Amino acid sequence: MRHLPRALVLAALVVPALTQPSPTVAAASRGEERQIAHTSWTTGGQLRSGDRVGVKIAKGSLKLRKPAAQRTYLGKKYESGSWTSAWAEPGFALTELIPSWQATTPGQSWVEVKARVRTATATSSWDVMGRWTSGSAIRRTSAGTQTDDLASVLVDTLQTAGTTGATGWQLKVTLLRAPGSGAAVSLDRVGAVASRLPATDDVATSAPGPGAGTTLDVPAYSQMVHAGHYPQWGGGGEAWCSPTSVAMVLGYRGATPAAAIGSAGPGHPDPMVDYAARMTYDHGYDGTGNWAFNTAYAGRFVPESFVTRLRSLREAEDYIAAGTPLVVSVAFGRGELTGAPISSTPGHLMVIVGFTSTGDVVVNDPAAPTDATVRRTYRRAEFEDAWIPTSGGTAYVIR
Missing domain, CATH: 2.60.120 (Jelly Rolls)
Structure with a gap:
């Protein structure tokens, strides 16, 4: 995280x-x-x-x-x-x-x-x-x-x-x-x-747009199944939300690096996550959450990868409608994101993979305890408030 x-x-x-x-x-x-x-x-x-x-x-x-x-x-x-x-x-x-x-x-x-x-x-x-x-x-x-x-x-x-x-x-x-x-x-x-920066945290909930009803088939990886892995690269678990999210999008793109497969050894599920953590680890920051290091890693395997910001979920829908999932940075307090696998966080990354027909946000949240429980749906208003005022709508575009 x-x-x-x-x-x-x-x-x-x-x-x-x-x-x-x-x-x-x-x-x-x-x-x-x-x-x-x-x-x-x-x-x-x-x-x-x-x-x-x-x-x-x-x-x-x-x-x-x-x-x-x-x-x-x-x-x-x-x-x-x-x-x-x-x-x-x-x-x-x-x-x-x-x-x-x-x-x-x-x-x-x-x-x-x-x-x-x-x-x-x-x-x-x-x-x-x-x-x-x-x-x-x-x-x-x-x-x-x-x-x-x-x-x-x-x-x-x-x-x-x-x-x-x-x-x-x-x-x-x-x-x-x-x-x-x-x-x-x-x-x-x-x-x-x-x-x-704005002078206020107030964010009006955006109206659903062209992404409503579209969900992309992004593979689901949990960061939590890696708890205790490779202490020299952050130790897995809650520390690996960013590289886990990047690994999911690379998997969707069919761009998982060959070097990642089998690189983690026996007993390590989803070795592409371990590999991504190793390749994004910032020794100065002592973590895998450096935004630019994550897009630089992904950029080795896709034509375009960069950090940007969006002003609303309506803008995120344009990417989903175009077939581009987004890795986004959120933060929320206790009770502020209904259905989240963690109660609160000062900083966490996950993948927007789509929207329901009514505009709620479909995500792959790597904080889930297992791969099978990574796919989640969050209320649009709650998610927008966790994303826009906390990170300014920061997103990785990997396409």
């Missing part, structure tokens, strides 16, 4: 993901209480808009050139090159930024993602948002608290200081590999969700 103090959970309006912020969307967002703009660079043409040092663009991805610059990390030397995005201007004063990325990091290679923000008069320092690999070059890690006059970092989220917010943001991605290894490290997609 993702444990966050309720005062720190996020709330924001999401508009559809963009490759660049459009003036039309920015203007529409200004008058809203919850505001967000999602910007990503996903093609070679879009990546060319950034500044490149020691890297090249080939087949739609950013790749390390040879020879590259040198960098030392934890006493080891690496060849490196970097890409810095253009400034993104969301059209409102952002208070939160959540980057996410997809990268190929074979062997002794890895990527580092940094972010910074600016106001009309100042620019923040570069803050590390993640050092990530799917291999063994380093231990995947967030960098912990980093604070300057304009911003600070909470695990996977950059937060601006005070209430004024920032006018723009920028990302910097460094690609690294062991000298002479020739490892084909690449950046395949990178972006971020910028948002401004």
Whole structure:
């Protein structure tokens, strides 16, 4: 589970993901209480808009050139090159930024993602948002608290200081590999969700839409059957809601990695869950709930995987109608989510898989005690209140 103090959970309006912020969307967002703009660079043409040092663009991805610059990390030397995005201007004063990325990091290679923000008069320092690999070059890690006059970092989220917010943001991605290894490290997609928090937790229940009556056939995995598994990766059980949810969506996509099957050894049901926990574990955060690390893991096996936010269940219905289940982050107190297998939680992830004909929410809730009891139906009003004001409608889109 993702444990966050309720005062720190996020709330924001999401508009559809963009490759660049459009003036039309920015203007529409200004008058809203919850505001967000999602910007990503996903093609070679879009990546060319950034500044490149020691890297090249080939087949739609950013790749390390040879020879590259040198960098030392934890006493080891690496060849490196970097890409810095253009400034993104969301059209409102952002208070939160959540980057996410997809990268190929074979062997002794890895990527580092940094972010910074600016106001009309100042620019923040570069803050590390993640050092990530799917291999063994380093231990995947967030960098912990980093604070300057304009911003600070909470695990996977950059937060601006005070209430004024920032006018723009920028990302910097460094690609690294062991000298002479020739490892084909690449950046395949990178972006971020910028948002401004509302002043109130009040959420009006949305009316049912095009997803009503549709339920997707997403496989059901319980995190609880893994209690005590692999203490070095969080110990299973209540700690594994995020990787369990991601494993369910990858299973639905037919994208369960071959390496996961049989990897956990005898006595371990659903080994794809153990594998996902291992591959999403954040050694700095000491858990598997880092949002960006989960979408980066999933992004190795599907064309598109990113963190975003939605403003209501009505927007989630558009995804369900299009055949896309959503991993969502919720929090609720005792008695606030009828039928939940746990009484309360400061942070938990599950999969929206559909809606009843009357608009209630059909989910795969990994907190259920067995795989057979994972599928649940929650009241629309209760679920929306557990999702939107607590995490701002945060969701993983894996498609």
